[in-house]
Amino acid sequence: MTTTIERQSEQSPSITPVNAAARRPRKFRIRSLGGTLGLIAVGLVFLVPFYWMLSSAFKPEAEIYQWPLQWIPSTITFDHFARAWEAVPFGQFFVNSVIVTAAGSTLKVLLAVFSAHAFAFLRFPGKKFVFFAVLGALMVPGHVTLLINYITIGNLGLLNTYAGIFLPGLASAFGTFLLRQHFLSLPKEVLEAAELDGCGHLRRLIHFVLPMSKPAVVTVALIAVIDEWNDFIWPLLVTNTLQARTLPIGLMFLKETEGVDQWGPIMAGTSLVILPMLLLFLLAQRYIVDGLAGAAVRR
Structure with a gap:
């Protein structure tokens, strides 16, 4: 009886650990992607105004008030x-x-x-x-x-x-x-x-x-x-x-x-x-x- 149970346990595939191991990398990738996107969003909240400040300091006067926005100065000025x-x-x-x-x-x-x-x-x-x-x-x-x-x-x-x-x-x-x-x-x-x-x-x-x-x-x-x-x-x-x-x-x-x-x-x-x-x-x-x-x- 013991030998039969041992053989069945050896032959039966361990589905649960394999499935859990397969799910973990996927969950980890989703969390990592969500964290990366969150960090990018927070970074843009701070970087976009900072970039606009620096670019406006070097833009010609007319390009500061131009619409649509002129993100990259056409010329660099120190005036x-x-x-x-x-x-x-x-x-x-x-x-x-x-x-x-x-x-x-x-x-x-x-x-x-x-x-x-x-x-x-x-x-x-x-x-x-x-x-x-x-x-x-x-x-x-x-x-x-x-x-x-x-x-x-x-x-x-x-x-x-x-x-x-x-x-x-x-x-x-x-x-x-x-x-x-x-x-x-x-x-x-x-x-x-x-x-x-x-x-x-x-x-x-x-x-x-x-x-x-x-x-x-x-x-x-x-x-x-x-x-x-x-x-x-x-x-x-x-x-x-x-x-x-x-x-x-x-x-x-x-x-x-x-x-x-x-x-x-x-x-x-x-x-x-x-x-x-x-x-x-x-x-x-x-x-x-x-x-x-x-x-x-x-x-």
Whole structure:
């Protein structure tokens, strides 16, 4: 009886596993195709306006308003950039943005690194409560503190100064949280070995923690640079002269100077503001995923 059952089981084809195996590649291809089409659709939503901005910056004036739309410029012209540069002091705006972004982002990253190192490796009373307060700061909208910051900067006499623009935003709760989570994921054996060799906190941070945390630090630095470069509301409030204002505010003055119907110079000015951050993002994008993934640690 047993022999007969074994022979029947050997002779009967296994239909279910074969059919399941045949269905899986088909389902996988359908899902992969759907995901690809979705990504293409989302990409077009962002790329089409960006391409139109760049092409309008280099098109002749008549082709911007032409119907049907002229997607590819017939000739390349730089007149819009010249008009935008002459209409408002873009040179001064660019220098102001570079100085504010360099100083503000550098100090913001340094404060985030040192505070994250303290939360990750040092012991002090009320450590958890202070860290919870930092997390609470992530939930507070920045516009809530505009009035208090303006009064403080005004009392310090820092209106229309570079320091007045970047000082209120130096404390980065997000950067502190991201770096602290990444520091906790570092191998303890390496840090303990460094401590046994006589490394203090500063030396251990510089020679061991930061080299192993390069993706996270670059991610925080990139976010800080983009925030400082694109900030509009606070520089508009704390400055009231053209010589102290930054590029995003310069775009507003360009629109008021040229008028809302002069899209050539406006698109050229917008390209001047966007392209530096776009190039920086493209150069540093390989660190972003590693930096954000390395912060996915629960302690």
